[in-house]
Amino acid sequence: MKDEIVELMLNNVTADHAFADSHELHEHLNYSGGIDEIIDSNIDIYNYDLRKWAVENYHYIEQAMEDGFSEGVTDFHQLIQLGQFVMLGEQAAQFIEEIFTGAMASKEVAA
Numbered sequence: 001m002k003d004e005i006v007e008l009m010l011n012n013v014t015a016d017h018a019f020a021d022s023h024e025l026h027e028h029l030n031y032s033g034g035i036d037e038i039i040d041s042n043i044d045i046y047n048y049d050l051r052k053w054a055v056e057n058y059h060y061i062e063q064a065m066e067d068g069f070s071e072g073v074t075d076f077h078q079l080i081q082l083g084q085f086v087m088l089g090e091q092a093a094q095f096i097e098e099i100f101t102g103a104m105a106s107k108e109v110a111a
Contacts, residue, residue, distance in 0.1 A: 001088065002095055004038045005029070009099070022100035026093060039088040043081050050080040060087040 008029055019025040029035050044050050054061060061083030064070055069082045 001038060001042050001092065004041075005035070005092060005095055006099075008034045008038065019100065022093070022097040025100050026096045029096070035089075035092055039085055039092060042088055043084045047077050050077050050084075053084065054080045057083060057087060060084065 012029055012034065013025070017028070019028065026035065044053060061079050064079070064082035064086045067086070069085070070079055073079055073082065
């Protein structure tokens, strides 16, 4: 997933872009749904894999339900996929934060 985010950044961010924080960078990258597409492509599709993942990560499924993502969803496997979406979204945001923080540190060293 990290490689896909880096590729998205290379294709959508130029040197003249200035971002106040990592959230602004995330919003820019997801303007056309790029981050969401990356996350979707990393969600398990096989029921066995979903059940195996759910054992250790049920709190993400609960978080997805608390955040209102599960309205109308009655299939347990789809609920697990929503939990994976939440987890992968958090991981993507953390990775973008790391990149942003690293880029800002590089600018400070260069100055």
